[in-house]
Amino acid sequence: MDYQFIKGEENEPIQNALFQNYHTNLTKYPDWQRYLRQHRPPVLIVGGKTTRY
Incomplete structure (x- = not known):
């Protein structure tokens, strides 16, 4: 899901x-x-049911 927020030509140089x-x-x-x-x-x-520490 994060990829949807960071993809794009304007973000590529930053990434x-x-x-x-x-x-x-x-x-x-x-x-x-x-x-x-x-x-x-x-x-x-914050953790959830499947969080591993």
């Missing part, structure tokens, strides 16, 4: 840029984890 830059997310994990530990923002976690 390509995100995909090509995805590897940089890994280097930011320690920063994100530090932020979450320090600030503890409210979080809503």
